[in-house]
Amino acid sequence: MKNKTGRLSFILIVFITVIAVFLIFAKFVFVNSVLYYSFFGLIIIFGYIFIFRPLVFIEKMVSSAIDGDYSVTNSGQVSAKKEILGKTGRLGEELNLLFNRQMVSQESLNILFAASKTITSRIEIDDVISMLLDLVHQKMMMPSTCVVFLDDDGLLRIKASRGLTDDFIRNIHLRPGEGFVGRAFLSKETLIINDATREKSPETEKQVKGEGLMSFVHIPIIVNDKAVGVFNVNSRSKRFFDTNLVKTLSTLADYLAVAVGNSKMYQEMQEFNRRLELEVESTTEELTNTNLRLISKVKEMKSLNDIIFSATGKVEMNEMFATVIDKIKFVTGVSIAGFILYDEQNDALTGVGDFKGFELSLSDETPAILIKSFKNVSTFISNELFMEPSSDMQKLYNAYGATSIIVLPLVEKKTIGLFVLGNKVTGKFSQDDLRFLSVVASQIAGLIDRAKVYEQLSRRVNDLITLRDISNTIRVEPQLDEIIEVLADKTIRALESDYAMFWLVDDSQKFLMPLFPPVYAKKDIMKISIESDALITKIFAEGKIQTIDTLEFQNKAYNKIRELSGMKSHLFVPLEAEEKNIGLFCFCSKTQNFFNDDKIRLAELIAGQTAAIVENARIHNNLKKVNAELERLNSVKNDFVSMVSHELRTPLTAIKGFVHVVLNEEAGKINEQQKKFLGIVDQSSNHLNHLISGLLDLSKIESGLIALKLEQLDLADVVKKSVETNINQIKNKNIKLRLEIDKELPKISGDYSRLMQVYDNLISNAVKFTDLGGQITITVKEKGDFIISSVSDNGIGIPEEEHKKIFEKFYQVDSSHTRIAGGTGLGLFIVRTIVELHGGNIWLDSTPGSGSTFSFLIPKIKRAGLVIKL
Template sequence: MKLTIKNIFGIKISFRILIFIIIVIISYIFVREIDRGIFIIAYPILIFGLGYFFVFKPIFITEKILYSALSGDYTQVKVLKSFGESGDYINSLLNRLLISQESLNILSVASRVITSHIEISDIMNMLLDLACDKMTMPSAFITLKDNDGTIRIKLSRGLSDEFTRNFNLSENEDFYGRDFLTKEIVIINNTVKNKLSKYEEIFLQEGIMSFVQIPIIVNDKVVGTFNANARVKGFFDNNIVKTVATLADYLAIAMENYGMYQDMQEFNKRLELEVESTTEELTNTNIRLIAKVKEMKALNDIIFSVSSKVDMNEMFLAIIEKIKIITNVSFAGFMIHNEHTDSLSGYGDIKGFELQIAENTNSILIKSFKNITSFISNELFMENYSDLKDLYNNRRITSLAVLPIVEKKAIGLFVLGNKTLGRFSQEDLRFLSVVSSQISELIGRVKLYEQLNRRINDLLILRDISNTIKTEPKLEEILEVIAEKTVKSLESDYAFCWLFNKTGEKLVLKYPIEYINKESMEFDVKSDSPIIKIFLEGKIQSVTDIEFNNELDDICKKNAIKTTLIVPLKVEGKKIGFFCFCSKKQNVFNEEIIHLADSIAGQVAVIVENARIHSRLKEINVELEKLNKVKNDFVSMVSHEMRTPLTAIKGFVHVVLNEDAGKLNENQKKFLGIVKQSINHLNLLISDFLDLSKIERGLIVLKLERGNITDIVKKSIMSNINQIKEKEIELKVDVDENIPDIEIDSARILQVFNNLISNAIKFTSSEGIITITVKDKGDYIVSSVVDTGVGIPQDEYQRIFEKFYQVDSSYTRSATGTGLGLFITKTIVELHGGNIWLESEIGHGSHFSFLLPKAKKSFRREKNVQNIGS
């Protein structure tokens, strides 16, 4: 149960009533023993007296005091010591009640103070006022630690200036300083009894008999103390200490809040500065972005205006027209580096202005080009550079901005002058540098286009030169065409061509025609002529004022020749001659022209050499045709002359073998049989030679009539059956039924079958197999002769049908022949509009097939024929 003043009084009165009752009972027992009359009179008086003084009067006074205290009217409370122990006790209780009630008011006021004020000094003053006025403290003060670590009084109430001034100490000094380390509350209820070292005297001078010191703790660190003083001993009990401690806590909270407030203020200031700085930066960025957008639009306009330009001059003029409007200048141009002449040449408004880089030392433009630097001059009349003086005096340029144009390296200068609004600035230079970089890309694109055009022209020239090759090329005509094509392409005016003679000792002029076969225009290879030395080095060279010989020198002088390009002609590393291109201009043959000349030279050399070879081959072919005609005539004559006696011999052998001239013994028959076979073989050879002669002279003629392949196969088998039987070869025949009659020369087709079957017998060993097939394949009749002989290598398939060609003897063993059979066979088949082909595998035999059209058709390609044959 909570012990209140009311409860204490209740218990106290109850205890007094209990004692009163006990006394009454004892008095009754005691008084009853004496006289009854006296008892009747004395006992009531005794009871009344005891009740009034011991019970009723204390109850009355207590109720009055309680009423006054509980109603809050503490001024009405008068604690009288006349009540003895009860009065002292009640007085003590009422003092605690007063302090407790006032403490709540003080804390309420303190709470409102720290929530309604920001400045820490205001809060300190108000808390000190609360301690002194509300808590009836005679004095109070607040100490804080300075930056140097000294503890001093920050604010005070009720203290002298001397006390405030003299009170300073460091950490760990006396109990004040140690309190900063221990964080403990210090209570002194008797300053006389508790010695205070050096501050004892000033405390006593101020009349301080008791005090309490509360540490002010912020973020777990003591930053100061809250001190409350009293002029009486034992003033500070737990309740008062708790109230002062709460004030110190409030002050700590206020100081912490004030610190956070200051941090917030500082943060806000930084934030404001950052916002201001960011705003300024955003404004500047916006300005730069607007300028950038304008620049991009300007660049876009420039690029758009030149996007369709593929000529350098046209592109420069389009850029200049736009840049004048954008930059407010009246003068603009370009100076582009010419690598061949090592000079800067003007375009646009500066056209005609040229600077030789090697010669100009006092030129700011050349320095800008070499060092890749920009410069501005707004007072051109004050400049001492020779080129700027020239621009000022001759072109009326008063201000100038120059920027290098760079594409991996400097390729020229971008020049602007006479700014109409204001002066050239660094901002102008920055924008123009962006434009300059874009111009370099545009120049690179145009150069690439020009290179592409030149390459296309080069290819067209090479194509035109290649087209000069004819079926029967003539050297003079070819040289004339080549000269016409190359003179213009190589930016020259004249061309000369020398080629080796047959002995290779002299170089003879072959072009132009008017100087051909002139000994004065020839060069001895062993001479010391400069042109011969260049030729023998084998490299294309551009030379000026070279000496040829007297007549050629006169020609060069007469035509004002200044530069000569020597182009050696080589085929497979062998020199065959050279072209000499002459120009009336100085240093005209640059790297691109030399590169083109090198590309042309190889092709020209091949064409010229081919023309010379063709000319020689033509002469040789004429001789070979003559020799071939003599050979054919001889073969035809010999064949005819041999056939007549051979026919007589064959007839007489036949008569003798039939024993028409008498009986023959076995040896005679055997020997005459061999003679007959040799006569037949010789007869076949003579027929082959006669057929070859007819074929080569184009005299073979087919006698076409309706015939049947099946009948021809039967006749061929009958002609070769004896040889098949002699070698014990198995013969297989596979002929489709109802093979139709076709238009053929039956004798020649029989010759084809005989040749194929004869070859199969020749190359098939005993007990081998020969298969003959005839198949109807729609528009064609396909015939085949297949053997199981030695076979033919694949690389021999085409050559086997050439005349006089025989397969390597390692494959054909001992089989021999003239090599004409398959050539004649192929010719006959092709004359019929058919085709013949071979399939073979070494060690497994050969498969010869040929097809004949049912209706006479022209010769077909081999791959189509093979598809039909399959």
């Protein structure tokens, strides 16, 4: 029993010793505590199964042998013992195999650990591949291994290898899916061949015969779920690659895939960094250049702003030119600067500034650079002007001392001229100068256009002032001679001319009579026959403004005047009024081609106004003569009317008196026929008396001698009295009369007899134009500060177009009824005059066929305000 216990203790000591050795070894191999403890557990389990139990079994077998449990006599037991010993030998072999595999596993772990350290410590993929291949080839003692990658041409080629011949490496170029390598790459699955002799393919034949390989494994290298290559490991032994080894190799392939991925990421990062560095470098350079350009641009903008600002306050063209030129010289560093502007009237280019006096006709056929630049809107630079053959450049070189020049067109909707600079002090003109000056030129073109607009506005204002001054020459009683002199002086100043002459058609319409200058006025020797063929008469007949430089008069006196005054330009301005020519102005200047389009336009405006003023003055003079004659005739008429009225009234009064004596049979009995005849005479006498009274009133009105005898009265009393006077006429035509008079009407201030005359005329007209059985309505009502009264009838009515004329003297409505009723046409005129003399107003409301209503207002007497003393 003691021996058994001792042997068992020995077995435990051996087991513990082996376990301790493995743990000490693992402590140095596995730095990671997790791997260490995992290995510890694995050793305990494997030790128990493959070491402790076999030792116990051997110990039993040995004890049996020692104790003599297997005798020769007992053959069955001997066989059993032998069988046990045989099994024990096989278990030993298995234990040795397991131990070897454990050692291989330990070596695999070491290799994986080394591979992990390689991956984490290396970035270059070539170094990682080389070290992994060395681990497999040397540490794992594999005869050959390689890494295959997909090349740019789409073929799989060996990237790196260990233990393979150069011929074999050169001959490997497979498409994905071709051969074992291609199949493993395409399928992304591990391919294991453990007996190459069984595989009948050119690839295996090369490997068996050329390399002596009997088994091999192809593991795809997968990065981001995409096969990028194949990891190949070979052996010269059959069935060499078991599951555990393949797993180890697969782990190495995974490590290689990570390394490839990291390498790609590293390469991409390096490429990104390289691009980033280039981008930063480029951006920095661009920012520097941009900053320099911005600084240059700011300087240019400041210079441009200085130029524009200096000219902003200058609205007068020449002043603006002088300011801009001085500023441009300072900013650009040139010694010559100016403008060559287009003169539309002369179709030429004219110099301004330092090029003052330069002229170049656009009709010039010689090839001129300035003309080309103007017409084609093109720029020009020359730093050696003396080499330019064109005549305009030679003129600038010789006359203005320009040795270098830059020309830029000035464009504002259309080309208005050229901007020219010369002799840059700091060097030659460059494209940068051209770019900057082009911007300046565009701004200056705007300034010039603005200045031109200002000048045009100024001219328009001056023209309006001139026209206003000319209009102011119209007087209440214009004198023709005085007006002509004033108009001539004002027009000479407006046109800036030196001299003027004026002719007016005489009353016979046969001659042009001179009225200005006054020294030649109305002199027969200076008059010009309209029927002559002289140039002046032709211009007068055409009625169009014309400019003439060379002028020859047929009249020697005018030629003498022209020669003495030295006039070189003449502007003829015909005057037209009411579609006929009435006169002719001639303005003269000592300057050739003086009268431009602006002056001609102003002359046209003045001509129309002057013609109206002259014609008005002439008409006024004629009217003055006619009015004087009319006043004389009116005075004669008034005297005649007054005389006739007085002379007729005296015998008419006697006739009317004797007619009444006879009709009243104061002189004896008369028969009915005699009464009828005398009644007609009496009626005619009344009519004649009414006519004479109307004529006398008209005479007084026109002479301003009519006067009112004002008194406080009740207008209702006047109405009633007038009705009594006209009641017989009303009854004779069986007319119904209605009176609508307010009670307690306020008093008015009026002339009783004249207001009676108003109602008599209105009621008489109403009776006259109302048919038998008609109706007349008379109203008197209070309305505000006035008394309003109306006389209405339902007679024939008056057309609307006659309403305003009905109150004019001697006017009668043109109708058969009017002609039958008769009348002088003075009644309503006198009525209106009397109403207006009372401070009132009269009007008519009428519709033909519906009657007429004559209404008038008379102001009532205003009561004095009540004053309360405190």
